[in-house]
Amino acid sequence: MNFEAYLASLQDKTVAVIGIGVSNQPLLRLLLSRGISVTACDKKSREALGVVAEQLEALGCRLRLGEEYLKDLTEDVIFRTPGMRPDLPELNEAVARGSVLTSEMEVFLEVCPCPIVAVTGSDGKTTTTTIISELLKRAGKTVHVGGNIGHPLLAETGSMQPDDIAVLELSSFQLMTMTRSPHIAVITNLAPNHLDVHKDFQEYIDAKENIFTHQGPEDIAVFNADNIYTAEEAGRAIGRARLFSRKTEPEDGVFLRGDAIVARHDGRERQVMTTADIKLPGVHNIENYLAAIAAVDGMVSDEIIRDFAREFGGVEHRIELIRTRKGVRWYNDSIASSPSRTIAGLNSFKEKVILIAGGKDKGISYDDLGPVVNDHVKLLLLCGATAGVIRKSVEQADNYNGLEIMDVQDYQEAVAIADSRAVEGDVVILSPASTSFDRFANFMERGRVFKDIVNQLP
Numbered sequence: 001m002n003f004e005a006y007l008a009s010l011q012d013k014t015v016a017v018i019g020i021g022v023s024n025q026p027l028l029r030l031l032l033s034r035g036i037s038v039t040a041c042d043k044k045s046r047e048a049l050g051v052v053a054e055q056l057e058a059l060g061c062r063l064r065l066g067e068e069y070l071k072d073l074t075e076d077v078i079f080r081t082p083g084m085r086p087d088l089p090e091l092n093e094a095v096a097r098g099s100v101l102t103s104e105m106e107v108f109l110e111v112c113p114c115p116i117v118a119v120t121g122s123d124g125k126t127t128t129t130t131i132i133s134e135l136l137k138r139a140g141k142t143v144h145v146g147g148n149i150g151h152p153l154l155a156e157t158g159s160m161q162p163d164d165i166a167v168l169e170l171s172s173f174q175l176m177t178m179t180r181s182p183h184i185a186v187i188t189n190l191a192p193n194h195l196d197v198h199k200d201f202q203e204y205i206d207a208k209e210n211i212f213t214h215q216g217p218e219d220i221a222v223f224n225a226d227n228i229y230t231a232e233e234a235g236r237a238i239g240r241a242r243l244f245s246r247k248t249e250p251e252d253g254v255f256l257r258g259d260a261i262v263a264r265h266d267g268r269e270r271q272v273m274t275t276a277d278i279k280l281p282g283v284h285n286i287e288n289y290l291a292a293i294a295a296v297d298g299m300v301s302d303e304i305i306r307d308f309a310r311e312f313g314g315v316e317h318r319i320e321l322i323r324t325r326k327g328v329r330w331y332n333d334s335i336a337s338s339p340s341r342t343i344a345g346l347n348s349f350k351e352k353v354i355l356i357a358g359g360k361d362k363g364i365s366y367d368d369l370g371p372v373v374n375d376h377v378k379l380l381l382l383c384g385a386t387a388g389v390i391r392k393s394v395e396q397a398d399n400y401n402g403l404e405i406m407d408v409q410d411y412q413e414a415v416a417i418a419d420s421r422a423v424e425g426d427v428v429i430l431s432p433a434s435t436s437f438d439r440f441a442n443f444m445e446r447g448r449v450f451k452d453i454v455n456q457l458p
Contacts, residue, residue, distance in 0.1 A: 015078075018079065028059075113161070115184070117186070118170050119132065120208050139299060144166045145168075146166065153166060178210040182215075185212040219240070249264070260273075277306050281319060320451075330429075336431040337433075354418045356418065374397055374403055380404070382407050430447070
């Protein structure tokens with residue numbers, strides 16, 4: 001079904017949109033502009049929504065707000081917000097009554113008129129998605145970026161052309177109920193994550209696998225050969241499976257041979273570039289490039305890839321250099337909402353760092369973090385709900401040798417202490433190993449607050 005046909009199919013139906021956040025507002029405005037009967041549901045009060053509530057009502061939208069915003073959903077079509085489980089009792093009851101449960105991203109995959117490249121995984125999604133989209137732009141493609149980054153794309157579908165390319169970053173929550181897969185699917189890696197929302201690790205894996213399980217024989221799926229979960233998944237690919245690896249040399253894929261990044265297919269191989277061409281620090285960013293090259297191979301020249309890698313300084317909140325002050329480099333790695341992300345960040349630096357960590361727990365183990373902290377950190381500053389569990393993982397690790405650990409109230413105190421203790425040549429990094437939801441709306445707000453405090457240092 002194309003975009004216009006889908007909108008036409010809603011003309012005689014009632015629609016509920018759950019969540020009036022930034023990601024759903026373009027969807028609400030699109031539906032209302034087509035005269036569709038829409039109810040917007042949100043747990044927030046009218047006062048908390050402020051002018052947004054007034055604007056939506058002026059467009060003809062009905063509002064269902066407050067604690068009982070999910071009660072008695074009777075609309076024909078229900079769009080759930082990203083991050084909301086699809087099996088909440090209220091949603092199950094609505095589906096049992098005949099409602100169709102969907103999401104903005106599910107509909108987009110159904111009506112998008114151009115090829116789609118989508119990226120998922122536990123770590124590296126945003127950087128890999130950004131690299132892919134920027135490489136395709138430099139190759140002359142019109143690229144639409146959406147999903148977890150960019151902006152909601154459904155409202156723009158009508159202006160997309162068949163020769164364009166949509167590049168998406170997809171979370172496990174968005175993928176849980178997907179019944180379609182993109183033309184090119186990339187899974188960067190898999191590790192226990194979001195277990196505060198998912199029932200267990202298997203449910204998390206099952207959700208991620210939806211990115212390739214609905215592909216056809218002509219489609220491509222890119223897997224990490226060095227990750228036990230994704231390597232096993234490659235054997236179940238419906239279309240062409242491409243592998244990327246730092247440790248092996250797959251027959252079809254992109255791999256590291258010494259310092260050379262090599263692409264191989266149909267018995268032929270070529271050197272695309274070397275690791276010295278990559279401006280971003282860290283082994284994990286080499287992996288991000290391996291994955292991205294495997295996805296765009298044949299669409300982007302090696303020269304474009306090399307030139308881009310030499311210039312690209314990274315994405316905000318991902319080992320982002322904030323400033324260098326008195327010879328001390330300050331980094332914002334707020335995206336690191338899991339131990340594995342913080343481990344990757346710490347492994348990016350040759351010197352021992354001053355680490356600021358802690359936040360909200362999401363039900364995963366911190367056991368692997370402790371040994372890495374002991375090897376790579378000279379001073380550990382902890383705040384937030386996970387301060388205790390991170391401290392425990394460090395102090396109970398076999399290689400613990402008295403690393404100094406300090407509890408702080410907030411980032412103001414953490415920055416002040418780090419500034420007083422750091423000497424020329426040191427690195428100070430915020431890499432929380434936890435989610436931001438104990439104190440911030442999201443990791444972006446957390447990172448910006450930290451950057452503001454660092455930039456206020458005289």
